[in-house]
Amino acid sequence: MTLIEIKSVSKVYDLGEVQVRALDDVSLTIEGGEFLSIMGPSGSGKSTLMNILGCLDQPSDGHYFLEGVDVGELDRDKLAAIRNKKIGFVFQGFNLLSRTSALENVELPMLYNGVSVKERKDKALEALRIVGLEGRELHKPNQLSGGEQQRVAIARAIVNQAPIVLADEPTGNLDTKTSSEIMEIFQKLNTESHITVILVTHESDIAHYSKRIIRFLDGRLVKDEPVVGKDGCVC
Amino acid sequence: MIDLLWTIRIALRALRVNKMRSALTMLGIIIGVGAVIAMLAVGTGAREQVAAQIASMGSNLLIVLPGSSASGGVRMGMGTQPTLKLEDAESIGKDCPAVEAVAPIHNGNAQVVFGNQNWSTGVQGTTPSMLEIREWPLAAGRCFTDDDVKSAAKVAVLGQTVVDNLFGGIDPVGQIVRIKKIPFRVIGILEPKGQSPQGQDQDDTIYVPVTSAQKKLFGTSFPGMVRLIMIKAKSLEEMDIAEQQARVLLRQRHHISPRQEEDFTIRNLTQIMQTAEQSAKVMTYLLGAIASVSLIVGGIGIMNIMLVSVTERTREIGIRMAVGAKTWDIRFQFIMEALILSLMGGIAGFVVGVSGSRILSALAGWPTVVSILSAVLAFAFSGMVGIFFGFYPAYKASLLHPIDALRYE
Numbered sequence: 318m319t320l321i322e323i324k325s326v327s328k329v330y331d332l333g334e335v336q337v338r339a340l341d342d343v344s345l346t347i348e349g350g351e352f353l354s355i356m357g358p359s360g361s362g363k364s365t366l367m368n369i370l371g372c373l374d375q376p377s378d379g380h381y382f383l384e385g386v387d388v389g390e391l392d393r394d395k396l397a398a399i400r401n402k403k404i405g406f407v408f409q410g411f412n413l414l415s416r417t418s419a420l421e422n423v424e425l426p427m428l429y430n431g432v433s434v435k436e437r438k439d440k441a442l443e444a445l446r447i448v449g450l451e452g453r454e455l456h457k458p459n460q461l462s463g464g465e466q467q468r469v470a471i472a473r474a475i476v477n478q479a480p481i482v483l484a485d486e487p488t489g490n491l492d493t494k495t496s497s498e499i500m501e502i503f504q505k506l507n508t509e510s511h512i513t514v515i516l517v518t519h520e521s522d523i524a525h526y527s528k529r530i531i532r533f534l535d536g537r538l539v540k541d542e543p544v545v546g547k548d549g550c551v552c
Numbered sequence: 553m554i555d556l557l558w559t560i561r562i563a564l565r566a567l568r569v570n571k572m573r574s575a576l577t578m579l580g581i582i583i584g585v586g587a588v589i590a591m592l593a594v595g596t597g598a599r600e601q602v603a604a605q606i607a608s609m610g611s612n613l614l615i616v617l618p619g620s621s622a623s624g625g626v627r628m629g630m631g632t633q634p635t636l637k638l639e640d641a642e643s644i645g646k647d648c649p650a651v652e653a654v655a656p657i658h659n660g661n662a663q664v665v666f667g668n669q670n671w672s673t674g675v676q677g678t679t680p681s682m683l684e685i686r687e688w689p690l691a692a693g694r695c696f697t698d699d700d701v702k703s704a705a706k707v708a709v710l711g712q713t714v715v716d717n718l719f720g721g722i723d724p725v726g727q728i729v730r731i732k733k734i735p736f737r738v739i740g741i742l743e744p745k746g747q748s749p750q751g752q753d754q755d756d757t758i759y760v761p762v763t764s765a766q767k768k769l770f771g772t773s774f775p776g777m778v779r780l781i782m783i784k785a786k787s788l789e790e791m792d793i794a795e796q797q798a799r800v801l802l803r804q805r806h807h808i809s810p811r812q813e814e815d816f817t818i819r820n821l822t823q824i825m826q827t828a829e830q831s832a833k834v835m836t837y838l839l840g841a842i843a844s845v846s847l848i849v850g851g852i853g854i855m856n857i858m859l860v861s862v863t864e865r866t867r868e869i870g871i872r873m874a875v876g877a878k879t880w881d882i883r884f885q886f887i888m889e890a891l892i893l894s895l896m897g898g899i900a901g902f903v904v905g906v907s908g909s910r911i912l913s914a915l916a917g918w919p920t921v922v923s924i925l926s927a928v929l930a931f932a933f934s935g936m937v938g939i940f941f942g943f944y945p946a947y948k949a950s951l952l953h954p955i956d957a958l959r960y961e
Contacts, residue, residue: 368955371874373874373954373955374955393878393879394878394879394880397873397876397877397878397879398876398878400873400874400875400876401875401876402876406874406875408958412867412870412871412874412958413871414868414871416565416569417565425871425872425875426875426876428555428558428877428881429872429875429876429877429878429881430876431555434555434558473875477876
């Protein structure tokens, strides 16, 4: 079964006289275990697609099949349940809860699917370990660097064993060195844990950490090609 | 279903972020609950005091006054035209089956002197049955007897206030006091009773045989005259019957034809006092209800702050939704915050209310009683206020669109 199937999806915003087509008849298939980047200028529709992929928004037209289920039919709470179990988000601005420890931030998704207190702690610690933040559990976001905060965000995204991680410009607020550390984590998650990673970026260097690049322009999917490695290999 | 304990922790933490704001918000509830508790305490205290005073009067009491019912309220004093006789009382006692006991009263004010102390008090001439009717035990000595009444003996039973003012520490029993310059021997002292429902000091009195009062102290307009008659009915249920029996008897004795107006009035003392007690109860609830208005105001304060809080934490709500919080999860979180605010305010308000009533007691002398019921009520009420006024902000929060919420600056 294909993990993600986007069939002729459009997203239209009605602004009175003008209709904005954020997405125009987009079709796309993503298999489990892929690592892909979505690139394009502002307004090209990449963020809109991410929102739809992440079940934060519904398409105006077309269908989005996630693990064979048509997401367009589902109500708010069912979408929330999918986000909880199937999708992990990583944002450019980290979006951690301030005044809350790293551990509690990572535990957050588990609050909403009834995991016991003990299990929550264990799983959160494990997720932090995977992203290399062992020992920093009790620090609050204002005590962590940008890169460390993003690691916490990644830990939160994987703590519920979601098969998909969506990252919207995850390195946008980070310096070059930290950016590559973060991208290496994504690669590790993809190769070792077989998590499907979908990335939005406008930086080519970042996109080349992934294995497939999709380009958007004016709401349309214009290019879809695998990443060719420096030594010419198709990864 | 979100973990309850965790939600409470999160709510407490959110409140702790801005302690000043939380405290000010709680203030409305604290004042509201404090006011309700204090008002209920004052009302209950008053009610219990009234009940105690009523109990101290005696039970199942009827009072017969001279003059028609066109005249005044319940007054232990003179009617416009004296029409009652000692023999009326004796007759009522003998011929009315529903009457348990009857006592005539012939009274007035008099100066009482002992040694170099003097005191002005109400002296009541009556029969020994009076003590039974008033359910009034003796602290020392004895009461006068029917023989004393027959012989108009100059003996007296003193109330505690009279004793305190005339005798200091000396034992009054056996001593001679002068009532209106006439020597009376003190044969007994009454137990202290406190204030009557009308606010008079019941212990400021002296009982003497009715005949002594008639012949030696106050005189009579006609032979055998008494100022009023007290009747005790056999039971609460028989009070109306006793009243009826006494009325029929007196009409007969006074030769009042069916169409004529009576020259006496019979009042159901117990009924009057029960009505007073009922009024006190209503008053209590009224006070409580008025105080509750401030609780509502407190609730509005909570709603206001919660709305601000929701707006401030829009991004946080977005994050929670993004990781899988459902509509109910968000609502529950904010309702819980409002609830904790109001319950904490309720507890603090309870403390304020109790202290407030203590202070009122000390300063104004009002009796106050804080009942468990009022505490439970106030607590429950504050909880309901929290949930009710917290609901709208929570509802608003849950309707946010995750994407918009995440983008909120």
